[in-house]
Amino acid sequence: MSEQDGGIRAGEALFRPVRTGNPFEETVERLLQAIKLGVVGPGDRLPSERDLAARLNVSRVTLREAIRALTEAGYVESRRGRYGGTFVNERLPKPRRVGPKRLARELGGGLEDALVLRSALEEGAAEAAASRKLSADDREHLCRCLADTDAAKLADYRRMDSRLHLAVAEVSGSPSLAFAVADVRMRLNALLDAIPLLERNIVHSDKQHRAVVEAILAGDPAAARRAMGQHLAGTAALLRAFLT
Known part of the structure; x- marks a missing residue:
């Protein structure tokens, strides 16, 4: 989607700068939204750390803490090497079932x-x-x-x-x-x-x-x-x- 005709890239709305408040909590929320709403699916790689931090307007330390929280919760995993990065897990945690x-x-x-x-x-x-x-x-x-x-x-x-x-x-x-x-x-x-x-x-x-x-x-x-x-x-x- 080109910026020239007013379109926005897929998922761009979820990765715009965080609002005031707790940057860590909102960064976790934005990343979870992107995963749960299918912007990035199982097996997909998240944008690079540098790109995500710039788009969300948070420090790389805050972003790393948010990614660590999502890793511990079972949503993403980090891979090293030339083709490394942060990837959405193939099997996502099941939603909490409430009667x-x-x-x-x-x-x-x-x-x-x-x-x-x-x-x-x-x-x-x-x-x-x-x-x-x-x-x-x-x-x-x-x-x-x-x-x-x-x-x-x-x-x-x-x-x-x-x-x-x-x-x-x-x-x-x-x-x-x-x-x-x-x-x-x-x-x-x-x-x-x-x-x-x-x-x-x-x-x-x-x-x-x-x-x-x-x-x-x-x-x-x-x-x-x-x-x-x-x-x-x-x-x-x-x-x-x-x-x-």
Whole structure:
């Protein structure tokens, strides 16, 4: 994606300078987002230490501490040598499983808050993406993420699904929107992990994903917003059914 036409590179929103607060904690959070949302997948190498530290605007000492924490948690490993670096582990830690009833008690009104926020952000992202003149890289990025989601195994589906939704926000031309979508997706994934993945629902979701991407590629903002809204409504209905 070229900067000239307003596009941003895949995952760039997650690697922008950290905000004020605790640099270590936020660096860990950013790296975990990149892994859990599929920006860097199992077996992939993270950007170089020098590049990551510069993009996140943290010291290399802070970055090394964050990588050490993720190594101890089982998310990454460091390799030495000419082709070394920090790599995402092939097998990632399984998410903590919480029963639907317990999660519903813990959430309070958090479920509806997350669903409303997601709808506002992601429908707007789809509409914005369809309103832009996309570069060849933008279009290829969307199509690749769609194909990866279609071909994903059950164990990888949620991560690839997250990656596709983030890709839609990335090609909207707004790094801030992409970052906000990543944040709300992390919140939703914690809820989605508490409910089962249903084969029939996956087939339906794949059809809706294609409708969203096709509308964006066709430059039809209204259709893109409508298709994304229908897709999100289905996910919201499942979450409400299991968690309330």
